[in-house]
Amino acid sequence: MGDSRPMIGTGIADILRVAQRISYMVASGLGSHLRRSGLRCADFRGAGLHGNGRRLVFNGAFRVASLSLLFALLGVCFSVADDDSNESAAVAITELKSFVWDFSRKDDQGFDGEPDGWKRATGDSYPSYVQYQIVARDPDFERNMLKIDSSTLRPWLKLRSQFPSLPALPPSIADMTVDRFVRIELDGGQFTAQSPSIEASRMYQYRFSADIMTKGLRHDTARAELVFLDESNQELARHSTVPRGGTSDWTSCQVELVRPPVGAKSMMIRIMVQRSEDGLEDIRGTIGFDNLRIEQYPQLQVVTDQTRGVYRVGQPITTTAKIMGLPAGASQIQFRLLDHDNRELASELLSVNHRGDPVSKDSASKDSAGVLAETAPRSVDSDVTWQLPHVDVGFYRVAASIVGKRASTLSTDVTFVVIDDLVGGPPHGPFGWTLPRGSSQVPARELGPWLSSLGVAWVKYPCWFSPTDTVAAEETAALLTRFQDNGLQTVGMLDLPPESQIAKYNLRGRRDLVAAQLFRDVATWQPLLEPLMTRLTLKVRTWQLGADRDHSFLGRPRLRDSINAISTGLQGFGQPIDVAISWPWLEEELDESETSWQAICRSSDPSLAAHELDAFLGLEESHSRGSGPRTWLLLDPIEKSRYDRDSRIRDLVLRMATVRGHRVQAAFVSDPHSEENGLLRPGGRPDELLLPWRTTSRLIGNLRKTGSLQLQSGAQNTVFVGGDRAVLMLWSAEPTEEKIYLGDNVQMVDVWGRVTELPVHPDPVQPSQHISIGPVPIFIVGADPSLLLFRMSVALQPTQLDSLLGLVQPLRVKFTNPTRESMVGTVRILTPPSWAITTPIRNWEMLSGRSTSEPFEVVLSNVAKIGTYDVPLQFELETVPPKLITVHRSLIVGPEGLDIKILTRLLRGNELRVQIEITNRSNRTQSYDCLLFPPPGRQYQRRFVTIEPGETTRREIFWPNGGELVGKRMLLRAVEQDGSRVLNYPIDVTR
Template identity: 30%
Template sequence: MNVLTSLILSLAALGGDDSSQHPAGAAAQDAAHDANLPHAVQVYRCDFAQEDDRNYDGWPDGWVRRRGKEFPAFLKIGIQPEATGAKVAADSERYLQMELSGGSAGVMTPSCALGARGSFLLECQVRTKQLKHDHVFATLTFYDDHGQPLESYESNHVVDAPRWQTLRVGPVLPKSEAATHARVTLAVTPRGDQEDLNGVVHWGSLRMLRLPRIALRASGDLQVYDSLTAPEVSCEISGLVCARPELQFELLDHTERVIATEMRPLVLEEKRTLLKHSKAHSEPEHAAPQAGITGSAKWKPPIPDYGFYRVRVSMQQADQPTAAAIANSQANDATMLHRSVTLAVLRPLPRVAGGEFGWSLPGGEDPLPLNALASLLSQSGLGWAKYPVWFSEQEQAQADRLAWFAERLSIHGIEMVGVLDQPPSPLREMFRDKGRLPAASVFQEPQLWQPAVDPVMTRLSLKVRWWQLGDDRDTSYVDFPILEERVQGIKTHLERFGQQVHLGFGWRWLREMPNSKGTPPWEFLSYSADPELTADELAAYLPRKVIPAAPGTAAKLKAKLPTTPVSVNAHALPTIPPTAPSPSAMLPRAWVVLTPLPRSQYSTATRTLDLVQRMLAARQHGASAVFVPQPFSEEQGLMNADGSPGELFVPWRTTATLLGGTQYLGALQLPGGSVNHVFSRDGQTVMVIWNDVPGKESFYLGDEVRQLDLWGREIKPEFKLTDEQGEDRPESIIQVGPEPTFVTGLDEGLTRWQIRAKFVTTHLESVFGRQQPVTLRLENAFAQGVSGSATLHAPKAWNISPQPLQFRMSEGETAQPDWLVSLQPDAASGLQRVRIDFELTAERNYRFSVYRTLQLGLDDVTVEMRTRVREDGLLLVEQHVTNLTGKPISFQCLLFPPGRRRETKQMLHLPAGRHTVTFLIPQGESLLGQTLWLRAEEIGGPRVLNSTVVVER
């Protein structure tokens, strides 16, 4: 007996199933079988057959019409074909017909007892004729024991269906535990202003099935853990009616790869779980279906490392007695029901209070109560939290909860921003517009908003110092005609309660900052855009929003900060160049609204990379705060809508914790060319590094270097003492790839030294045999004096004094030693990479290398070469010379093919622009893969430009 046969016999045993005689009913039943759900129990069924109309009135027994202005009573509704004294043939097609003549039509089934907790699947058949403006759909509504509706779910909508189509709802799990009954509504309604005056709708077989309810829970309140052994998953199933199943537990990582699996038997409870029947229903009640039994199982997943995981549980059929049944199960994966739960296992990381990253939270206590929410925020690397705080004077319990929440966040080092967005329901009658109000409209009339906001300020002004008008997407103050006057009035009123108010509102990235006659009354602008700015766009736009302040502005800003336990990050304040103008004494901070990419359109890897790169860009370019506007969202959140962790939560937390409150130091030039950014906080220095091409990077930045990926997993770096030149020089080998990783434990003084070591000389003239100085600027970033030497390693065609440069510098001192370099005639032009080897003595001895580039040849004349083997076998060599000097120049060009005679051509009196000279060399195939050398000697001038090219087809 296979799974399909088992379900047919089970349903037949429950009440005699002859729906196969009715084509529409058979289709519905087959759809249920295709779902491979052998534990399904029939809750209600109607095929509009003769047994569904026992009094022969052309109306299904117990059904009712919807009445009302929109549902005219003259519309004809009834079972077709109608039985008129004689029985209709058993195999004839029967259906409920609705004839349209304007308006809507609707019918409702009798009340059906659910019988037990479970998930419910509704399927019914429909076909239409001549419908243009109306659509048809089914609705499944759950009721409590007293007949009160609790929740409804709609099917797909259909307009043009000349053949039978299936409308389906679910499987859905009622949210309310009070749901004991259900009714189905079949409806035809206009889609817009126009209605169908003609048209027919046929409703075929209808089935409602109860599926086993599978509830999956993880230990703890938040599904967020700091121990690999803490998570435990419990699975409870109710409503089982067939053979004993087994539960398959699977552990998946963030790439959806299964890393552990285990089968567990379901421990059954023989106690039945019948729901009590209601006596309050006035409608006839359908008999309650079989209740089934319940069972449970537990599993402690073997978490291999820190990161994001998903535990998936599927119910498998344990007893497949025949080979045919086994083959059928394998073909359908034998899976009947499955659920999953997410887990975030967080590596303990050091953090400081007052970082720049934050969340904009939904109001109320959904999806998490405030105590659980406060615990989650404390583990999420946050320094800020926006929260809607508007309540009425009568809502004192809510006021107390908000005050407690703000104080709790402060203890965790999180600054709460009170959002004054939509007035609470009891106060909405005061405002003329009953829809959603933009902030500029809410705060339009002081006589309305002032008494409404006073209870909030009375209760929270000592707890909350930062306030935002409107939510993150509210940009209603853009182009507001009297902005400064209006915001100043709001700020003045809010400060009547004795505390300084730090006020701000939403703004658009693409608009100029609002003008102010002096110090603006707003202290931050929350920037957003639709569509979202990319990391590169943030890097371009953000510096324009971080206005340089006059000397002393940072001190004034710090003096105005709220006196809370949150530590202040001075590096988040506007930068203060020594020669900056004095635009104002107080400048608005730039707050960034950062929405993750939608889950439905992008892979987890793409969403993760985009999120981290935008977080980096915001920190690198001076954003004072960075907020995720909807952290609890299935589509664009960090957490799921039910409060469980989403796949972006761990990368967010790792990045926010390691970079919050840091100062951006700059980037290192690495031998492999990997992108990197270095940040420092309280002596702790961290590098973020990635490369589009997977590989390795070698450098020395200290002896305590560790590497962490975005998921908190540690990657142990390799370490070597001898470099490629055979010198005894320590280096760390770091694995790099497209996903950013963090390198922690960097020596701050050593890292700052390497970042700040720069060439004052950036170009060398392409003049050979003459000594030219190469000047290096050094800055002592160590907390003490240093002494040491520097040795320059350059291409072989460069002659450099073999003696290293010696220097001695006190703390904070700068020096500019230089080398004398002369070039040999074969020195290649263009950008050349060089290496500087340092030996330093500070609190200990250091040996390390720094990589830099020098341009050989001035930018005013450049040479490029390209090669191509033609069909006739000749090698085509194109030399492109670009003249940017502003005056004519001439060159004699010498091309040296290996093993051949040299080729010579002249380029005379070249004006400004790009010019090309072509060489043709016979037997080009024999030169493939070999290197050609070109020497361009300026006629009547000192320039000599050398370049090489590898012959390609």
């Protein structure tokens, strides 16, 4: 420009003088204009002005804004000389792109109130009378700023006479300061508008965010979408914010990092207001959209040298971070190795080797959408490799993040597991997976060994392909052979025909793609399936009709004949087959005489809890004579989004344990790759429930649930035994410790597969292992199976002693010899001091497989209290070396059929109330003389109580100055009238 050269030579002091002149002219001229306009100083405090009497003063914020505006104008109006120095070249290296629609003046240069280049949907469902325009968030502030714009015109003209190169009109303060948004006013109907498209690249991933406001919505919801398009502008994928309804203030909604799908060339933003699913629409309501932003991020991917992330213990592990689209300035990768509890085990900061040259500043351009964005340097693949330190068995994550001043924080992670055998040989038992279509993430030759290493014993595999697809037939036959070579029980699944074959089945719609409809016409399906079945029935005998949870056969008439005909038709020229169908748990299984299938796969939604599954399986077995269809079931983990990790682990392990207590042939995870209910991440790498599932499958898969132990800690447990191996599973709602002797070579295995030795702690009374127990189950291995069975066989008879003080009562200890040899030893009862046993130690001898019962005589003293007692029973076995085993059993002292409940409460006035509630569950009337003894220093109180059969009687006793009794112990002594019982009941006084 002609007048630009003198300005280029102007020093910074001259520019500041110009800015000062502008401030003075605006302050003096604008102030008088404002006063003539009747505006108050208070109207502009938000714009950086304040008033002092009649004088209008600009504060620092407004001066800064004025200077910023001046420099912006100078940058537009005056040319800048080129500078090829290294410093300028460095400045030309730009950051990653960011595309923003904030609906300021740059997005509405046509002054029509609508964003430039946006297209609005039209049609019957999208009426034009729904208002759509750019408005200010604060209309009053906008009005005041427009008045300022009007008042600056005359001072600007004076300034322009001194600087002719300035624009004809002053810059708009309103455009600089007013925050605007897109407002939609509803009047019935829906609304959709979309932005111009902008370039998308698979070199990058994108984060999308939008500010959304709603007011007065009852049926409609508002959301924003990031849409990827191909070169023909056809939609490939969309990613939506969470729909918002009702009335909500401005909320930032985000779509986290997404990568454009294959074939994507461009992307756009779509804002939408949609009616409810039932078709109802709002007649009134307001929606706002603002700050629509697409941010570009590098592609950061972390991989390991084992693509599926499964390592054997001791195997070296290498992880590599692969980066695409990395800007200059981001030159390091921070690696962190984390365990299953996100504890950091190791870290490493490594430099990135850049192998690309940045683009020159001449390549910076305005995007095709008209959105000004900085252009990233040309990038090529970079990678950084980290050799991990040695790690033990367990579940791990490697987190990687980009470190650099000019790169936004970006991180990702990769999971892997380190496993050991736990149990020798291939997996056995009922636990397996259904492999959905797309399981080709693992090469066919590696799939069988990989599944076996993860504890999978059963596999369902979809096998429905076109009769002319000989390649698929050969590959499937080879894969099924490999499954069997690896010891996997294999089930073929006929779930869905190939897409090209669906039209031949004459279905009414996609909802009819279920087994009962697909197998309706034998003349249709038999020719299409005969080539497949002729080839594959030589490999697989059992076939499931329909997918998991396909309950379409339910309620079908003459089902026995239908399934029999399907089974016969599928055999064709192949081998005889067994057929399985799916059946919901909430529907009763048909009688054996009405069935012709060999297996039935049970399921429910939501999944049954462990105790519910136990009840359903028990009920089913009570109705079955053991010769009907074999029982299968689905055993999916509960939802990741609803439950914490430890709750999901406990639920899964307990249900797997329940299966081993019933006649269940197979239990399948229906989709191991499910992000919500699976064991693997969608890409096939380990997720946090894989190892708990594997550990449980390997440890108890071929064992039977035989019972449980009564433990002193109260921890819940299950004993599994098979052959010469036994496993004890322990868990407790609250952390506790159990001291118990289980053998000499005992180990603890947690759900992650980590093994810990449990040494025997010496003790003169009872040597024992000390086991820490918590909410997540643990497994005890190496325990002596005969020792566990012996512990479970011990019982007291009776389990309740009457409160007959001073009288002899019989008590017997029963137990069984589970070994193959004779057993000799002694048994001793350790009783409370208030009990007396005439002969506490008795000798015994027992043949293999036999049971015995040793008698004792118990006398309760006058101070013996009623309640439940823990009675230790000590068995000393005459083995080499001798073994001492302590078993704990519960024994109740008190009259049978009489329940006593006592509550204390401190009332107003410092009075203590003691409420005695006695329930008589016997068939005779009982009367008691109740004496309540306080601590020493107070007089006892007395009440007579008579309780009729089946009734409950209450008595209340009040004590003055009750606060003195809180925290102390009272004693209720109830003496039976016309009887010999005396009940001593201790009472701990509480508020």
